[in-house]
Structures are given as C-alpha cells and as structure tokens.
Amino acid sequence: MLDPKLIRNDLQFVADNLKKRGVIIDVAKLNAIEEQRKLLQVKTQELQNERNVRSKSIGAAKASGKNVEDLMKEVNDLGASLKETEEQFNKVHAELTAYLALLPNLTHESVPEGKSEEDNKQIRVWGEPIKFNFKPQDHVDLCVKKQWMDFETAVKLSKSRFVVLRGPLARLNRALIQFMLDLHTIEHGYQEINVPNIVNAASLYGTSQLPKNKEDLFALAGDEELYLIPTAEVPVTNTVRDEIVEADKLPIKYACYSACYRSEAGTYGKDTRGMIRQHQFEKVELVHIVRPEDSYAALEELTLHAETVLQKLKLPYRVMALCTADIGFAAAKTYDLEVWLPGQDRYREISSCSNTEAFQARRMNARWRNPATGKPESVHTLNGSGLAIGRTLIAVIENYQDEQGRIHIPEVLQPYMKGLKVIE
RNA sequence: GGAGAGAUGGCUGAGUGGUUGAAAGCGGCGGUCUUGAAAACCGUUGAGCUCGUAAGGGCUCCGGGGGUUCGAAUCCCUCUCUCUCCGCCA
Known part of the structure; x- marks a missing residue:
C-alpha cells in the first residue's frame, strides 16, 4: 500500500512514478x-x-x-x-x-527505466561460463535415464510440473538445503525460522499476493479461506504483522527453508522441459525487517548473502537490476541473481532480492518505535531467495558434469554428502 | 469430533446499559533522595483517523463482524481464537 498521505498531498508525483511501470492512474x-x-x-x-x-x-x-x-x-x-x-x-x-x-509500489530513483525485461541492467558478473571440451547435457538428459529424476512417476502421482527425486540426487538436494541454512545462520547472522506452509488471506494481503495475484496461488478446498504459500516470504514477513517492534530488536534477519507452491497460471508452454518451473519447489528464503534508513544498505547486504551461496558453490552468475517494467508489484528495487546453465547455454534467474520499503509494512501494520519521535512508524521489509533449491540443484548438475555423465560434488557440499565426491 | 469456560491497555486484572479510553497492581519513562545503586515518594505512560498554519478540537477502537438502544466494554446474534475435560491421532 502506498502512503495515503502522499496520495493526498502529491498525487501527481505518484502518478508520474507509476507511469514508469506502465501504470496509468x-x-x-x-x-x-x-x-x-x-x-x-x-x-x-x-x-x-x-x-x-x-x-x-x-x-x-x-x-x-x-x-x-x-x-x-x-x-x-x-x-x-x-x-x-x-x-x-x-x-x-x-x-x-x-x-x-491494487496500486503497485513506487520504484526507487536508482531503478532503470524500461519497457520490458530486455531493459534490465547488468550490475556485475561473477565467474565465467565453463568451456567444456565436449557437448554438455542438460539436467534432464543427465539424470532421467539414471532415474534420479523422474517426471513420469510425478505425473502419475500428481500432474505435470512435478518431479520425483531419488537416491544420490535426493540427497544432494537435501545437502543444498543444509549448506545454505548453515551458511546464513552461522556466517551471515540470520535466525533460522520454520513457519506454516498454509496461510490465511490476511497474510497474503500483507505481503501483497492478494488481492491482485490470486490466480498464482493454490487455494485449499473447504469452508475456510486458506492457501498454500507461494514463498516463505509470506509467513515469515507476516510474523511482524500488527506488531510494534522495539528499536533495539532491529534489524531482524530470518532464514527460512520451506516448500513453495505456485499455480504458474499463464505460463503454458514455458519451461516445460525439466525442473526449471515446477508447481512445488523448495527454497531458502531470507527476510529482513529493518529501520527505514537502513533498508538500502540491507538490500545490498541481503543480495551479497545470496551471492555468497553461488560463490561458495563456484557457480558463475550475474546480478541484474530489474527495470521499471519487470519489477514486482511490492518492490521498490529488485536485484535478480542469474546463474549460468550450460544445458541452456544461458543465465537463468535463481534468486530475486527486493526492498519493499514500507509498502508491505503499511499493508501489514508492521511498525517499530522510533526513539527519535517516540512514535510507532512503519518498518521496511526486504526479502530474497538464498537460494531456490531446485534451480541450484540444476545449476550444480549441469556445471559439475563430466564427459561420462557423472556429476562431481562441489567441495562445500561434500561434508553434507558423507564425503562423497562424485555421483554416477 | 463431544462437553464446558473464557477473550479488557506492554503484562496481571476490575468493570454487567449513562462524563469509563477504561479502577488497581506490575512493568516503562521522568524527577526527588543517594558518592553510586536499591528502596521509598511524586509525576507520567495505548493506538489509529480527522479538522486546523498553529494553539487546540473532534471521531473510532475493550478478539473480528453484525444487531438492539437516545446511549454498549457491559444486552443479543455470529465468526475466530485460547483454556479445561472426554474421544481420536503423527
């Protein structure tokens, strides 16, 4: 929710800013x-x-x-x-x-103006795409024939856009979760949090998946209005809904592992091969609740924490600043991390880190007591993936393959794999 | 799933139709006393909205929603949540 006072006092300013997103009021x-x-x-x-x-x-x-x-x-x-x-x-x-x-957030002045995702701006690149001396396979070819990855059985159990993982790949998946949570809690100072995966409408309104993006959600049947979470951002950020947080408690930094459920309405025919786009995927989510003056420094910090995961896994990636046309509803500024996927011969989104400023806080009525005024004021909230597990798994598989179709285990994951160095 | 009890300010807890936004205690903040601290004493201490340049007004909120009434924390309906007992259960 935009600041109602700003709407009242300077509606033209609001209109001009929203116009950059293509929203006309x-x-x-x-x-x-x-x-x-x-x-x-x-x-x-x-x-x-x-x-x-x-x-x-x-x-x-x-x-x-x-x-x-x-x-x-x-x-x-x-x-x-x-x-x-x-x-x-x-x-x-x-x-x-x-x-x-229904009005999206205003974008920060540093956000590049654009008409489509083509206008997103590359901020930095880390590592270089590996040059294989053979033709690299994608994760589907590498894993399906060994039955580590099984889409057919998943369809039988559920429907398309689900997957079954088996044996060493299921273990590698779990290793990634463990590795990321340990990194963020031990080295980056996050508190681990475990939250409900089913939430009510008020929570979804707070983080602004409702009312506008209802079609992306899985709603539960029954008398009560409940939904599967599309991201842990929803329950984790809503922990401060209707709260007044004391100043000395800030910043709050949560790391949360959860499954995420998305209907992917309107993506028919898009990414149908492999496990790039699934109805159910896992993610380690990072959430910051901060004082307003700290939120842009926090965005840089949070993005770096997500990048650190890729760096430790030695996966090449680049950081993109989303332009005004591509940025999400609640975000004032967003960095996407894109990892290199040899199987697709291109970079693909693996994390999205956003500062929503007070946009979600106003919807949630999440405040802190500002010692300077003694009054409750809106906090700023940020969220980012650190990282999406499924896509990280794909990136490891494709970047760590060899000519025999074996998959080498990144060094940092080996302790989580009982010392296993390669799966075949 | 069945039976019962309850939901009041940061917390405990009084209040069952008329200056009650709400007693009292605890906690918090400020002060007196003290070398300092504690104790004691005094004062102060909810949020949102709105009108106004300001000074200062006004409105709403006692779990949520609806109703009765000139007037509701207080009466009625309904939903949600919490607790106790029984049953079931990872």
Missing part, C-alpha cells in the same frame, strides 16, 4: 473521490459528536429526575441522518481502499 478522478471522502468523513464525525453530546445530556437529565422523552425523540431523528451519512462514507472509503490496494 486517473489523477482527476482520484482527487474527486478523495475530496468526497474528506467531506463525508467530516460530516459523519460531526454528527457522531452531536449524538454523543446529546446522549450524555440525557443521562444527566435522567439522573436528576427530569423528563427526557423530548430529548430522546430529538436524538432519534439525528440517528437516521447519521446512519445515512455513515453508509455513504463507508462506501467511498471502501472504494478508495480497494483501489489503493
């Missing part, structure tokens, strides 16, 4: 609705005040034994017009709130 119409809201709110409050004052006088009159019938009749008439004004106000207010909930 009707400034005149919005201003008119806002004007209405103000009028009705003031009128409602005036009538409420009158009712309160008169009702109190009835109490006083009654206590002194006077006849109160005329007084009561007067206030009764007042009640009707109050009710009507209240209803009008509620309607306008709800309309305004619903509209604002």
Whole structure:
C-alpha cells in the first residue's frame, strides 16, 4: 500500500512514478473521490459528536429526575441522518481502499527505466561460463535415464510440473538445503525460522499476493479461506504483522527453508522441459525487517548473502537490476541473481532480492518505535531467495558434469554428502 | 469430533446499559533522595483517523463482524481464537 498521505498531498508525483511501470492512474478522478471522502468523513464525525453530546445530556437529565422523552425523540431523528451519512462514507472509503490496494509500489530513483525485461541492467558478473571440451547435457538428459529424476512417476502421482527425486540426487538436494541454512545462520547472522506452509488471506494481503495475484496461488478446498504459500516470504514477513517492534530488536534477519507452491497460471508452454518451473519447489528464503534508513544498505547486504551461496558453490552468475517494467508489484528495487546453465547455454534467474520499503509494512501494520519521535512508524521489509533449491540443484548438475555423465560434488557440499565426491 | 469456560491497555486484572479510553497492581519513562545503586515518594505512560498554519478540537477502537438502544466494554446474534475435560491421532 502506498502512503495515503502522499496520495493526498502529491498525487501527481505518484502518478508520474507509476507511469514508469506502465501504470496509468486517473489523477482527476482520484482527487474527486478523495475530496468526497474528506467531506463525508467530516460530516459523519460531526454528527457522531452531536449524538454523543446529546446522549450524555440525557443521562444527566435522567439522573436528576427530569423528563427526557423530548430529548430522546430529538436524538432519534439525528440517528437516521447519521446512519445515512455513515453508509455513504463507508462506501467511498471502501472504494478508495480497494483501489489503493491494487496500486503497485513506487520504484526507487536508482531503478532503470524500461519497457520490458530486455531493459534490465547488468550490475556485475561473477565467474565465467565453463568451456567444456565436449557437448554438455542438460539436467534432464543427465539424470532421467539414471532415474534420479523422474517426471513420469510425478505425473502419475500428481500432474505435470512435478518431479520425483531419488537416491544420490535426493540427497544432494537435501545437502543444498543444509549448506545454505548453515551458511546464513552461522556466517551471515540470520535466525533460522520454520513457519506454516498454509496461510490465511490476511497474510497474503500483507505481503501483497492478494488481492491482485490470486490466480498464482493454490487455494485449499473447504469452508475456510486458506492457501498454500507461494514463498516463505509470506509467513515469515507476516510474523511482524500488527506488531510494534522495539528499536533495539532491529534489524531482524530470518532464514527460512520451506516448500513453495505456485499455480504458474499463464505460463503454458514455458519451461516445460525439466525442473526449471515446477508447481512445488523448495527454497531458502531470507527476510529482513529493518529501520527505514537502513533498508538500502540491507538490500545490498541481503543480495551479497545470496551471492555468497553461488560463490561458495563456484557457480558463475550475474546480478541484474530489474527495470521499471519487470519489477514486482511490492518492490521498490529488485536485484535478480542469474546463474549460468550450460544445458541452456544461458543465465537463468535463481534468486530475486527486493526492498519493499514500507509498502508491505503499511499493508501489514508492521511498525517499530522510533526513539527519535517516540512514535510507532512503519518498518521496511526486504526479502530474497538464498537460494531456490531446485534451480541450484540444476545449476550444480549441469556445471559439475563430466564427459561420462557423472556429476562431481562441489567441495562445500561434500561434508553434507558423507564425503562423497562424485555421483554416477 | 463431544462437553464446558473464557477473550479488557506492554503484562496481571476490575468493570454487567449513562462524563469509563477504561479502577488497581506490575512493568516503562521522568524527577526527588543517594558518592553510586536499591528502596521509598511524586509525576507520567495505548493506538489509529480527522479538522486546523498553529494553539487546540473532534471521531473510532475493550478478539473480528453484525444487531438492539437516545446511549454498549457491559444486552443479543455470529465468526475466530485460547483454556479445561472426554474421544481420536503423527
């Protein structure tokens, strides 16, 4: 949610910023609705005040034994017009709130302007794509015939876009999870957290997967409105919903392993081969809750923490600053990490690190007590993958293959594989 | 799944229709005393919205939503959650 005060005071500024995303808002119409809201709110409050004052006088009159019938009749008439004004106000207010909930975050001034993902800006490159002296295979060719990776059985069990992992690959998958959690908790100072994988609508509204991106979610059948999490960002960030965090508790840094579930609506025919795009995948998510003045330093830090995973695995990657056309709904600024995949002969997204500033915090009513003012103020929230497990697994498989189709185990993972150096 | 009890401010807890945004205690903050600290004493201490240049007004909130009433923390309906007992269960 954008700052309502900013909407009121400088709507043109908001409109100009959103235009860079390709979002056009009707400034005149919005201003008119806002004007209405103000009028009705003031009128409602005036009538409420009158009712309160008169009702109190009835109490006083009654206590002194006077006849109160005329007084009561007067206030009764007042009640009707109050009710009507209240209803009008509620309607306008709800309309305004619903509209604002659909507006994305403003982008930071450092975000490159663009028209499509083509305009994302490369920030830095780490490592170089390996030159194989044979034709590298992709993860599907490397793993399916050995039955380490089994898409057919997954379809039988569920449907397309699921996978079954077996034996050494299942173990390698687990090793990656362990390695990442250890790295972030022991070396990067994160607190490990384990959270529900099923959440309510309020949580999804808080991190802004609702109301706008409902079609990307798996909803549970039943009387209650519940959803599978599309990312641990939802439950982890919502831990501070409706809280006032004391200043000395900040920054809060959580590392969370979880499965993620996405319907991938609108991606038919995209990445249908292999386990690049699945309905269910695993991820170690990083979340920061910080003071507003610290959030851009925190974004750099969080991104570096995600990069460290790739560096320790010796996987070549590049960092991209998403442009105004490609950046997510809640984000003010986003870096994507893209890992080199020899099987596709290109870089693919493996992590997305975003500063949402106070956008989610306002929706969640997540605040901290600013010692400078003594008042509760919105925190800033950040999130990033550190990293997506499935895609990291693919990257390891494809980058660490040899001519015989064996997969070598990266050094940092060997302790998690009982010292195993190669799987074949 | 069945039966019962409950949800009040940072916490404990009073309040069952009329100056109650809410007693009291604890905690927090400020002060007096003290070399310092503790104790004691005094003061202070919820959030959101809104009008106003300001000073200062006003509105809303006692788990959520709805209703009754001139007036609701207090009465009614409903939902959610918590606790106790029974059953089931990883």
